[in-house]
Amino acid sequence: MTLLEARGLTRHFGGLKAVDGVDFDLAEGEVHALIGPNGAGKTTFVSLLCGRIPVQSGVIRFDGADITRLPAHSRVRRGIAYTFQITQVFANLTVFDNVALAVQRRGGPLDGDTRAALARVGLADRADQRAGTLSYGHQRLLEIAMGLALHPRLLILDEPTQGLANAEIDTFKALVRQIVSDTTVLLIEHNMDVVMDLAHRITVLNFGEVLSSGTPDAIRANPAVQAAYLGG
Structure with missing residues (x-):
């Protein structure tokens, strides 16, 4: 079942096309990783999903309902929780x-x-x-x-392993495996070992557009992804 879908999602800042016509589907009960080079538009994209930044064009649906114009606090009540890239305690x-x-x-x-x-x-x-x-x-x-x-239905984690020691990363991975039984996880992460180990599906952003989306094996083998991000 599709929990969240975005169609034609766009957000430009002046001449910068941070997010440019992105289509995206998130299945309920999966760990879905969002990867890409710095400046690819990842944080802007998830900020659009959770309502921290308004959408310029496109549609976001969560559990079948149009949430495109809902404020962030209303999306929290519907079951979307977003942890920030920099610790916000x-x-x-x-x-x-x-x-x-x-x-x-x-x-x-x-x-x-x-x-x-x-x-x-x-x-x-x-x-x-x-x-x-x-x-x-x-x-x-x-x-x-x-x-x-x-008690979110969707938990968005933005660079959660940044600055963690190896033992702490192992603890984090065990935690994600445990919580995904009742919470869908969208993971924005640069640590490719973590991504490949945890994700059921991966979407690659580059220059504000979707470069590829698929299983970890498919993403790892994709020549365009290797050239743009994985360095293969």
Whole structure:
């Protein structure tokens, strides 16, 4: 079943065609990776999907409903959660309170949902720790917990392994495999080992357009993708 689809999605900034007529389909229950060179339009594209940037033309449908003109907070209520490329935690609040803010935004049971989200990412024992004192890797996990606390149908992760140590990347991959049982994941990621290991399908953006979309094996073997991004 298609959970999200975009048709003709376009966003230009002056003469820069950041996203230029993109068609995109996301199936429910998959890990779908979005890759491409720096400046390819990946972050702009997902910002259009989650409502942080308005669409100039094109249509976005989520679970069959047109959400093209909905504001970001309405899309969150419909089940789209987006974690940012740069960690967005409140450094002076506790780990618990960071997640509780997300739960409160959704209107769920504060204590139960917060502790469940922290347990899911392995931070339950750090609930009372001030978020700013966490390691970088733990802050990224906290950010994912804040997204999971919204009970999203779609979780968009923007460069989640950036700056993580190898052991932390292994923890992240195990977490994604666990959450995809009930949450579709759209992953924007430069670490190709992570992409090839986790993704069911991959879409490659280049100069704001879709260069290719397919399975990891198909993407790895695509000469155009090799030339533009994989260096093959």
